Amino acid sequence: MKRIIIYSLFFFASQFSFAKKDSCFECHNDLEDKLKKPVEMMKTDIHYQFGISCSDCHGGDPLIFDERAMDKKYGFIGVPDKKGIVQLCSRCHSNPEYIRKFNPGIRVDQLELYKTSKHGILLEKGDRKVAVCSDCHSSHGILPSIDSRSTIFPQRVPETCGKCHKDKEYMKEYGIPTDQLEGFSASVHGEALRKGELSAPACNDCHGNHGSVPPGIENIAYVCRQCHSSPAELFLKSPHKPAFDEMEISECEACHGNHRIEKPSDEMLNPQKGICLSCHERNSKGFSISEKMYSEINNLKSRIKEAELILNKVYKMGVEVSEAFLILQDAKSSLTNSRNLVHSLDIKRIEEVINEGLKNAEKAYKEGKKGEREAITRRKGFAFSLIFFVLLILSLFFRLRLRRREEI
Amino acid sequence: MERLRDSIYKWLGERIPLKELIDFISKKGVPIHSYSYWYFFGGICLFLYITQVITGILLLLYYKPTMESAYESVHFIVAHVPFGWLIRSIHSWSANLLIGAIFIHMFSTYFLKAYRPPRELTWLTGVLLLFIFLTFGFSGYLLPWNELAFFATKVGTEIAGALPIIGKPLKIFLRGGEEVSGATLTRFFGLHVAILPGITFIILGIHLLLIQIHGMSVPIGMKEGELKKEPFFPDFALKDFMVWLGIIIILLFLSVFFPWPLGDKADPFAPAPAGIKPEWYFTFMFLTLKLIPQKVIFIEGEVLGVLVFFFAAIFWMFVPFLDIWSAREKRSKLFTWIGIVSLVYIVSMTILTYILPGK
Secondary structure, eight states: OHHHHHHHHHHHHHHHHHHSOOHHHHHHHHSOHHHHHHHHHHTTOHHHHTTOOHHHHHOSOTTOOSGGGGOGGGTOOOSOOHHHHHHHHHHHHTOHHHHTTTOTTOOOOHHHHHHHSHHHHHHHTTOSSSOOHHHHHOSSSOOOTTSTTSTTSGGGHHHHHHHHHTOHHHHGGGTOOSOHHHHHHHSHHHHHHHTTOTTSOOHHHHHOSTTOOOOOHHHHHHHHHTTOHHHHHHHHTSTHHHHHHHHTOOHHHHHHOSSSOOOOOGGGGOTTTOGGGGTSOTTSHHHHHHHHHHHHHHHHHHHHHHHHHHHHHHHHTTOOOHHHHHHHHHHHHHHHHHHHHGGGTOHHHHHHHHHHHHHHHHHHHHHHHHHHHHHHHHHHHHHHHHHHHHHHHHHHHHHHHHHHHHHO | OHHHHHHHHHHHHHHSOHHHHHHHHHHOEEEOSTTGGGGHHHHHHHHHHHHHHHHHHHHHTTOOOSTTTHHHHHHHHHHTSTTHHHHHHHHHHHHHHHHHHHHHHHHHHHHTTTTSTTOHHHHHHHHHHHHHHHHHHHHHHHTTOBHHHHHHHHHHHHHHTTSTTTHHHHHHHHHTSSSSSHHHHHHHHHIIIIIHHHHHHHHHHHHHHHHHHHOOOOOTTOOGGGSOEEEIIIIIHHHHHHHHHHHHHHHHHHHHHSOOOOOOBOOTTSOOOTTOOOOGGGHHHHHHHHHSOSEETTEEHHHHHHHHHHHHHHHHHTHHHHOHHHHTTOOOHHHHHHHHHHHHHHHHHHHHHHHSTTO
16 A cells, blocks of 8 residues: 555656656657657656656667767667666666665665576576566566556466466577466466466465576475465474485475466375375375375265255255354364365374364254254144144134125 | 123123123124225234234343344344244244235225325324334344344434434434444334334324224215125124234245344444345335435435435325315325325335346
């Protein structure tokens, strides 16, 4: 909110800057195609709204209204090369005193982080294909990250990174896969992001923003733990942790994958086709634990479903079963808890939680059955009273008719 | 047995005019004509009111009128008290049927011009009873302290607050403060179980007494003396009783197959759920206020709407004094059309509330 207010204030303040005469704008506005485009894009650019204009990056004298404005003696640099872009942006963005005038909350360590990233390292080595500031943030028409049109708005980040990373030809010489965007789009994170869940991770949430490096075996789990702290904690205490370390297997990724992370399901434990089979042989201790976890979780799941079915039926029949629904909710919590506890491999603890869940599911089911009996009794009661009242009405009707006849 | 009956009769007869009462009842006749069936609606209203009183008293045994426990106490009634679900459902359903029956009774009286002299006061007390029962409905709706009721009360009292001059103090008086709160619940409870029943007792008493004094009205054009009459007791009373039994069947059917829902507990800090509506009998006014433009000439749309309904109600109450033609045993086309337009307006606006998207 604070950022929005600051941006809005500067936007209105910057309207005065439009009034200033600027030869870059005036001349390029009369040109065509790519020479005119920056002028149009700049109108929405966050920098322009803060009063920063073309000459602040490209040099030159915006007060001279002919070609002399682009004379090198006025510091005109034209289109900077890739390395030049980084230096150009960092001139302001690494200067806390300067940047704080516009936004006191903005970070100034982008350049330092960038230098540590794979992009930054390769750029330093002379690779001019790697991403620099303008590749992700765009060059003209840069928008704040909270603007949904921005190339770095959470929902648009995958597309921005994918611009290079999904291009097989472009990425050929780096020898890394190019299916990340496709995988991410199909993942649970990608789906959540598409649906508008902006807290769902996009590429930068795991890989970092400016200091982007491919995560190593150790740090991918650190990344996942940022959000999934509970399963991570359980995993760290589980027998899998030392085994994975010894085998140099990445932690979360080994079972859940990396970019194409599917919504976890109980089928991951399925002894016929589950993920455990990729490491554990059949009849091994580890395999039998997975088998047990799978069957117990499924058992609880089916009991919950059974109870839910009857409770919904009874609810529709008009019997008050909200308390039973609360009990069922406890059973569901046990199911969620047991699924999480799978990361601990502690079968005793899992069984304890599942038994608690089964007890509640059973209780809810019994309440449902009780409610069903109650609903049937009510209907029977209505049928009996209907017969009684109809007979009473008929007897009154005949009594009245008889009286009439007697009168006649 | 007979001796015991006689001695009771004698004992009572010495203390109250029992003989006169029996004579009156046995001589009382109900005119028979093609519109006689409309007479039953008065009896239906009375029966539903009695049902309200009985079930209301039973609900009082468990209901707790505080913000913290109102919802829980109603939940307890429907979930744990034997037949509590039935009593609560009958109370809610009969309240709604009662309002419906009052409307039918009122419009049948209106179109048959039964309000003409000497029955002006019967009409006046009847219209007052309609307003009283609408207030009963409005106050009772909040008592379970559920989400829908809470926000409907908020909207309803807000509308009352739109009245010029008295609006704001009236709203604060109704709510017991600036907002709908525990104080509102206590006020509405007091109104529902003490003030309104007291007033109803008096007005209904006068209404029934006037009916006994004047007897049943016959439609214009029919001469009371020329019409055949059936004895009120036991013939018409038996028929009334049969209709009441039918009402009991309807009430039981609705309560068993469509028990009145309790909903979620009201949370004053939660945002209002979408599509909040008052009870169906207020929806024609509610929709009118929603459709009226924000400003009509120089008056606020809502204020204008409230004022129009206020004056329409005053007009409706004094119809017997305004319809001078009916006093001369003549049918007034103007008043018949006023009735038709009012009825069509109420029915169509009520239906529209439920079919118009977002209303």
